[in-house]
Amino acid sequence: MTSRDRRRAVGLVVAATVALGGCTAADEPDAGASGSTASTTPSGDAGDTSSDRASEAATAVSDVLRTRDRATLAGDRAAFAATVAHPDGATAGADDGGSDGDGDADHDEGSRQLAAFDAAGRLGLSRLEHDVVAPVDDPAAVDVTLRYRVDGIDRGDRTATVRYRVVEQDGRWLVAAQQPVAPGAAPPWLAMPDLAVRRSDHAVVVGTADTPALAAAARTVDDVLPRLARQWQRTPGRTLVLLPATPAEADALTGAPSGAPGTVAALTDGPLDDTGRATGDRVVLDPDAQARLTAVGRDVVLAHELVHVAVRATVPGTPPLWLSEGYADHVGYGRADLPQRTLAAPLLDAVRAGTGPDAIPTADALDPQAGPIETGYLAAWQVAETVVDLAGEEGLRALVRACASTDGEAAAEETCDGAMPRVLGTDRDGLTRRWLERLDRLAR
Known part of the structure; x- marks a missing residue:
């Protein structure tokens, strides 16, 4: 991660029939387009036998992984299987020259590798390469930076770190196991080797959730994304949506520590180009949030994330x-067909109690690590609604464009202060006053 990386979380709470969680938007570091390179730096003294073995493994695995890359892109299962230590149920305890002696476990790992190969084929990749890095504590294991692109989605490389355990059999080095390494996000085919894929006009929906859930997500994307494209030039024509069925899969896809408490209902992330625009975002939906939401709630959450996809692809930097x-809530909640007083109930309760906000929410007020975010995000939504009152829908979109900065949150706020009089006909104080008046009216 670089200093340009950011995490976003939003509490989307709807009383009565809709109950929403939150979202996170994050940037991956920019990835270059160079070919695979290998590092043979040993982990220890040059004369150490274990270090020599680790260095040998790091060198050998680069060749094995190039073969696997080519086989995966070509859909050549036989060529891929030839790189796997136990692809066909080798006898437990067979000499693998570097295994831990657990042949059954190695067989299971071989099956998982082939399942991941099949999943990658269903997903569809246009690029797959590896950079082999220094060996790790296991002398027969290497950590590898994987670079890939999903066909029809990514215009820039995604990256992930994968740990490969290699073993020697009959003078050949083979892969006994592969495991994504946190905190980076795992590729979908490793996080969800049983994934299914549903393609529609504007969506590639991938996951282990049930078929109706995949279909519903595709319908939302097909409805929302073309509308956004008419408002945001250069919006991607198709978006990747990931629907894991379990928290463990979600943790792997997002790079979250296993078992960490969930704080967001969805995440939008992807690498940026040198202008600060996203080159192929994906949306990851949290399975726990999906289970507790109504159908309307799930639609609202995904619509909210698709706004991030559109804006991040078209606007350099971030407002x-x-x-x-x-703004994302403005679009998402607009699909709920519920009164704003109902949608904003927790915020309005705070206003009535005299504990409501008195200033436009800061980034800290919207940080789930700093405390409750529910009223903060509802407040931000109502600021956006106030902008619509002042300048209309186009005025809200114009403000999003005008306030974006590639230099971080403080610079974006300063840019926004300069843009408000031009776009809204008032400054921050004027916007704040109109927003507080709006909250008072809704709270009556």
């Missing part, structure tokens, strides 16, 4: 967090 999330 202030309150504006980015407020």
Whole structure:
């Protein structure tokens, strides 16, 4: 991660029939387009036998992985299987020259590798390469930077770190196991080797969730994304949506520590180009949130994320967090067909109790690590609604464009202060006053 990386979270809470969680938007570091390279740096003294073996493994695995890359892209299962230590149920305890002696476990790992190969084929990749890095504590294991692109989605490389355990059989080095390494995000075919794929006009929906859930997500994307494309030039024609069935899969896809408490209902992330625009975002939906939401709630959450996809692909840099999330809520909540007083109930309760906000929410107020975010995100949404009152829908979109900065949150806020009089006909104080008046009216 670089200093340009950011994490976004939003509490989307709807009383009565809709109950929403939150979202996170994040940037991956920019990835170059160079070919695979191998590092043979040993982990220890040059004369150490284990270090020599580790260095040998790091060198050998680069050749094995190039073969696997080519086989995966070509859909050549036989060529891929030839790189796997136990692809066909080798006898437990067979001499693998570097295994831990657990032949059954190695057989299971071989089956998992082939399942992941099949999943990668269903997903469809246009690029797959590896950079072999220094060996790790196991002398027969290497950590590898994987670079890949999903066909029809990514215009820039995604990266992930995968740990490969290699073993020697009959003078050949083979892969006994592969495991994504946190905190980076695992590729979908490793996180969900049983994944199914549903393609539609504007969506590639991938996951282990049930078929109706995949279909519903595709319908939402097909409805929302073309509308956004008419408002945001250069919006991607198709978006990748990931629907894991289990928290463990979600943790792997997002790079979250296993078992970490969930704080967001969805995540949008992807690498940026040198202008600060996303080159192929994906949306990851949290399975726990999906299970507790109504159908309307799931639609609203995904629509919210698709706003991030559209804006991040078309606007260089990022507007202030309150504006980015407020605008996404404006579009998402617009699909709920519920009164704003109902949607904003927790915020309005705070206003009536005299504990409501008195300033436009800061990034800290919207940070789930800093405390409750529910009223903060509802407040940001209502700021966006106030912008619509002042300048209309196009005025809200114009403010998003005008406030974006590639230099971080503070610079975006400063840019926004300069843009408000031009776009809204008032400054921050004027916007704040109109927003507080709006909250008072809704709270009556």
